[in-house]
Amino acid sequence: MFLPEVEANPQPSPTTDLIRVAQSAGAEYPQIWHMFAYRAQASAHLGACTQEVMRGEGPLSAGIRELIAAFTSFYNDCLF
């Protein structure tokens, strides 16, 4: 990660708790969690938008929506 301050300054948030659990268990976890924890407010809004488009009421099943997300991420060369 380019920005050590991001990793060193988690704000109180659900993601911060997740990071602690993963770290104390010695488990690998995605680095984007540090970004979510650093800017907890922005992450909450991003999460609300993601929740609505991925799981909100609609004719597309959750599986199809995740397939669209995975397909786009694949073509954006984003492994996570």
Added chain:
Amino acid sequence: MAHIRLSEELPGIRGLFDFRPETAKPLCELADVLLHAPGTLSPGERELIATYVSSRNDCFYCQTSHGAIAAHHLGGDEELVQQVKRDFEQAAVSDKLKALLAIAGKVQRGGKNVQPEDVERARRQGATDREIHDTVLIAAAFCMYNRYVDGLATWAPSDPAAYRGRAAIVAESGYLGIPRDIAAAQAGR
């Protein structure tokens, strides 16, 4: 004409916000945190980053609306906004902002284009990790907003002067009023 049926009087992303208020709210809240809420980069600088990325993505509505908001923050200096879009390295902005715009431009082309030397340049010009972080998030978020606006072929007024009135309101009061205004308009329909 838009690819889906949208309210005909609302241009750009506002027609989409009206179509889908559930996603409008968090998208406006995100824009407010990134562009309007207190921060060490001025709202004018942050709007310039959003405008620059939108112009690189060739999104007319976003670059014109955020360009007008940036100009409002910058004392009405629309020429400076044009200079940043044309060639920010020659524009009358701080060296720190130039380094951050360079990072934003790399994110626009693809996140993996950002190299350690780009981050190093920004740090040398006094950028904090928070400012570098927010620059990348603004650039990434605007790639999303730009694709959202153009992916559904929303219409946009062609005259930049038409954007000044709303730009002044958003520059002064932020983005949180947008979903509220849309909900009020829908209730009145």
